[in-house]
Amino acid sequence: MNIQTIMVIGAGQMGSGIAQVCAMAGYSVYLHDLKEEFVEKGMNIVHKNLSRQVEKGRMTEEEKGAVLDRLTASTELKNAEKCDLIIEAVVENMEVKTNLFKILDEFAPEHAILASNTSSLPITEIAAATKRPEKVIGMHFMNPVPVMKLVEIIRGLQTADEVYETIEAVSRKLSKVPVEVNDFPGFISNRILMPMINEAIFAVYEGVATPEAVDEIMKLGMNHPMGPLTLADFIGLDTCLYIMETLHEGFGDDKYRPCPLLRKYVKAGWLGKKSGKGFYDYQAN
Ligand SMILES: CC(=O)CC(=O)SCCNC(=O)CCNC(=O)[C@H](O)C(C)(C)COP(=O)(O)OP(=O)(O)OC[C@H]1O[C@@H](n2cnc3c(N)ncnc32)[C@H](O)[C@@H]1OP(=O)(O)O
Numbered sequence: 001m002n003i004q005t006i007m008v009i010g011a012g013q014m015g016s017g018i019a020q021v022c023a024m025a026g027y028s029v030y031l032h033d034l035k036e037e038f039v040e041k042g043m044n045i046v047h048k049n050l051s052r053q054v055e056k057g058r059m060t061e062e063e064k065g066a067v068l069d070r071l072t073a074s075t076e077l078k079n080a081e082k083c084d085l086i087i088e089a090v091v092e093n094m095e096v097k098t099n100l101f102k103i104l105d106e107f108a109p110e111h112a113i114l115a116s117n118t119s120s121l122p123i124t125e126i127a128a129a130t131k132r133p134e135k136v137i138g139m140h141f142m143n144p145v146p147v148m149k150l151v152e153i154i155r156g157l158q159t160a161d162e163v164y165e166t167i168e169a170v171s172r173k174l175s176k177v178p179v180e181v182n183d184f185p186g187f188i189s190n191r192i193l194m195p196m197i198n199e200a201i202f203a204v205y206e207g208v209a210t211p212e213a214v215d216e217i218m219k220l221g222m223n224h225p226m227g228p229l230t231l232a233d234f235i236g237l238d239t240c241l242y243i244m245e246t247l248h249e250g251f252g253d254d255k256y257r258p259c260p261l262l263r264k265y266v267k268a269g270w271l272g273k274k275s276g277k278g279f280y281d282y283q284a285n
């Protein structure tokens with residue numbers, strides 16, 4: 001299937017990165033969010049990233065301008081009418097995602113693929129909210145999107161082979177490496193990563209070590225680029241909690257119970273880097 005125009009829904013840290021790499025690969029892109037100020041925030045992140053590329057001599061001002069010309073801000077879901085592929089990157093909540101997919105199913109042309117960047121939620125259940133489950137698929141990018149090479153592609157129960165092949169080809173065009181997995185809670189990436197992060201939070205909760213000590217051990221001892229608590233702050237503590245809840249509920253196994261300290265921080269509005277405070281303090285951006 002020929003993909004030319006892409007809509008990315010949710011202009012947060014993931015959506016803005018996805019829109020950037022799609023525009024850089026030559027696609028026409030709508031970056032959509034509920035309010036203009038959110039889209040503007042996402043567009044500013046893209047501007048900043050591209051300017052850094054120009055400063056480093058990896059892109060000319062003209063190339064940067066051409067990428068930005070391919071990006072259009074959107075607050076009207078009706079723009080989905082003009083798209084061949086829609087990539088959803090809104091909050092990790094099943095109700096929000098299924099409501100959105102129901103609407104997209106009405107607006108998007110019949111041939112359009114509806115992809116979700118969900119970190120953990122069942123693609124099959126998201127697909128069931130539409131009348132085109134064969135055209136629904138998981139396209140899971142990693143954070144920060146412009147840097148990380150992986151796209152975990154998740155086949156729902158009814159995802160068509162042609163749809164899988166198209167998303168694999170799009171991922172390669174974005175200079176990413178696609179890896180196929182089946183639809184189980186947390187897929188592979190977060191089934192393995194998130195229990196490690198949760199365990200790191202338990203270690204702090206139980207007073208075994210400070211966040212700094214936990215992170216230093218994993219960085220210097222295991223060669224991880226970021227310690228698990230820095231990474232949790234980077235991902236967003238709300239997203240980490242929602243992923244643990246999906247694993248806990250989906251497998252019905254207490255080994256996935258979210259740490260009470262994680263719940264407490266999220267309830268306090270300590271969401272990590274994006275809110276200015278999590279396990280560490282950050283300057284407001
Ligand atoms: C939750 C989920 O569902 C799935 C997930 O995404 S889990 C999270 C997966 N991601 C990770 O595990 C990231 C782990 N961390 C890292 O790999 C590294 O710390 C990092 C790439 C983020 C930063 O690397 P670093 O060497 O410490 O910092 P730094 O030198 O500043 O950056 C390296 C490069 O990344 C770029 N970069 C860093 N952060 C960036 C961002 N937020 N957006 C765009 N580019 C960024 C820098 O510009 C730099 O680019 P060049 O090499 O081209 O100059």
Ligand SMILES: NC(=O)C1=CN([C@@H]2O[C@H](COP(=O)(O)OP(=O)(O)OC[C@H]3O[C@@H](n4cnc5c(N)ncnc54)[C@H](OP(=O)(O)O)[C@@H]3O)[C@@H](O)[C@H]2O)C=CC1
Binds near residue numbers: 092119142
């Ligand atoms: N953070 C990460 O490391 C990764 C996250 N993901 C997944 O990507 C998705 C987005 O995460 P992330 O970018 O971190 O989250 P953010 O909180 O940074 O961004 C989410 C954005 O979506 C907007 N939004 C919420 N509901 C709607 C809606 N109904 N329609 C349009 N926009 C909406 C939010 O607006 P508002 O501010 O008003 O809520 C916000 O701008 C989640 O499913 C997450 O699990 C996947 C890989 C990695």
